[in-house]
Amino acid sequence: MVRDDLYITVPSFFRCPISLDVMxxxxxxxxxVTYDRSSIQRWLDSGNNTCPATMQVLETKEFVPNANLHRLIQTWSSQNRYNPLDDSSASSAESASPLSPDKIQLVVKEIGGEEKESGRNCSFDDxxxxxxFAEESSENRRFLAKMDGFVTMLAALIHSDDKDLSPPVVELAVRVLDSVSTEFGDFHELKRLLLIPKEKSPNSLPPSLLxxxxxxxxxxxxxxxVRIIQSIAIDAESKLAVAESDGLLLHLVNSIAPRTDLPLIDAVLSCLIxxxxxKRVKPQLVRLRAIGKxxxxxxxxxxPAATAEKALKLLESVSSCREGMAELCGDSxxxxxxxxxxxxVSDAATEVAVTILWTACYLFRDQKAADAVVRSNGLTRILLLMQSNCSPAVRQMSTDLLRIFRVNSKSCLSSYDTKTTHIMPF
Known part of the structure; x- marks a missing residue:
């Protein structure tokens, strides 16, 4: 029996705060706060240590199954014949019923058939x-990743330009490939399967993936x-090939905005880093206004702290070229x-931030950047850092920065009391 999703109102507390899909x-x-297991696991695996909904720092990253809510969702799904795997197209509730590994092998074989490389036999239900099956457990994902020809089949679906292959099929193939890629582990093989050779196309990434x-x-x-793209950019050649795919950098940079979904920003920052x-990618990012973003x-x-840390790392990378440093110093x-x-933020973020300031103010001796540091009470912060248990590198760069500002008689250091033993935290 086919249903129409337009007539079903999903209770808001059934939806994951991250993916907004039924959990x-x-x-x-x-x-x-309750989340869908796969969504929150990816959030935590990305290095975040906060609750995405409340931004509270987590005392522990462990989570517990919400059995009561799970039963409510199952009851509601059964009554409404709702299939949470397909929020955008009509399908029967039975199409996503759990399968055994043996049945999964039969489905994969059926999808492949004699035209395995074309993916024409694949349906959304398959x-x-x-x-x-993949979302049920890590064991299932390992089973799929090790299945002969499975990753090759997914790559073929992503490459397919067959008009009979619907966009939802390709989109779902991308999600499945992402879920099993870590278990697959061979990113050199994944790069071989996904990247298009230069002699065949000026763009290295499959159009459907973009x-x-x-x-x-x-x-x-x-x-x-975004995660798949990052996973195949594993060496200098592939990084450059990926970065120069038409429109990729522009779209990634435009995705860096506070109003964007936070997990997406986090993934984009990791990919851009x-x-x-x-070297030739950095000026492109400067021209695309990445520093402003x-x-x-x-x-x-x-x-969250983990995302801010990645933003600082990308800023350090982009500002390491002449154009990037000029853009940064001009942006007070x-x-x-x-x-x-x-x-x-974190020890790593502190070191990156101080490195950026040291490069601009000490190495390049840029006066605009130095003035911005003074205006933002940067000298007091540097002094606080030197009183803290910072790394030797941070301490040395902070000392160099203080030397620079001590030269300026108008600096706040001219009135700094060297007998001060304690500075109140911010």
Whole structure:
């Protein structure tokens, strides 16, 4: 029996706060907020230590199954014949029923058939069954990753330009590939399967992969695409090939905005940090106004510590070229944002922030950047850092910065009492 999703109102507390989809395996954090297991696991695996909904720092990253809510969702889904694997197209509730490994192998074989490389035999229901199987456990994902030809089949679906293959099928293939890629482990093989040789196309990434990244119907699909792109950018050649795919850098930079889904921002920052390593990519990011985007992220009070740390790392990378340093020094608001993040984020963030300030003020001796540091009470912060248990590198750079500002008679250091033994924290 086919149903119409337009006639079903989903209770808001059935939806995951991250993916906004009906939860398949609800689990609760120590803050009491419930998320879908796969969504919150990816959030935590990305290095975050906060609750996405409340931004509270987590005392523990462990979560517990919310059995009562799970039963409510199952009862409601059964009554409404609702299939949580497909929020955008009509399908029967039975299409996502749990499958055994033996049945999964039969489904994969059926999808492949004699036209395995084309993916023409794949339907959304087939892939939904596989996706449901993969989301059940890490053991299932390992089983799929080690299955002969399975990852090759998913890559073929993503490459497919067959008009009979619907966009939801490709989008679901991307999500399944992302879920099993870590268990697959061979990223050199994944790169071989996904990247298009230069002699065949000027763009290294499959057009369908770029479409999912830009137009995916779910945030988790776009996040999965960004993670896949990062996973195949494993050496200098592939990083450059990925970065120079038409429109990729522009879309990634435009995705760095406080109003964007936070897990997506986090994934985009990780990807850009990876692919910005080649020297000729950095000026491109400067021209695309990446520094202005990073400034807004750093100034946003809702950005978690792990995301702020990644924003600082990307800013350090982009400003390491001449164009990037000039852009940074001319943006006093960005310099002030870096000063504010020099403390109370993380030890790694502190070191990156101080490195950025040291490069601009000490190495390049830029007066605009130095003035911005003074205006934002940066000298007091540097003094506080030197009194803290900072790393030797941070201590040395802080000492160099203080030497620079001591030269200026108008600096606040001229009135600093050297007998002071304690400075109140901010």
């Amino acid at each position: 398949k395996s609800p689990v609760s954090l120590s803050t009491g 892939l939904s069954k596989i996706a449901s 479409r999912v990244m830009k137009q995916g119907s779910r945030p988790e699909s776009r996040i999965a695409t 990876s692919i910005s390593m080649p 990073l400034r807004e992220v750093l100034r946003s009070p809702s950005v 608001a960005c310099v002030e944002a870096v000063v504010r993040k020099a403390m109370k």
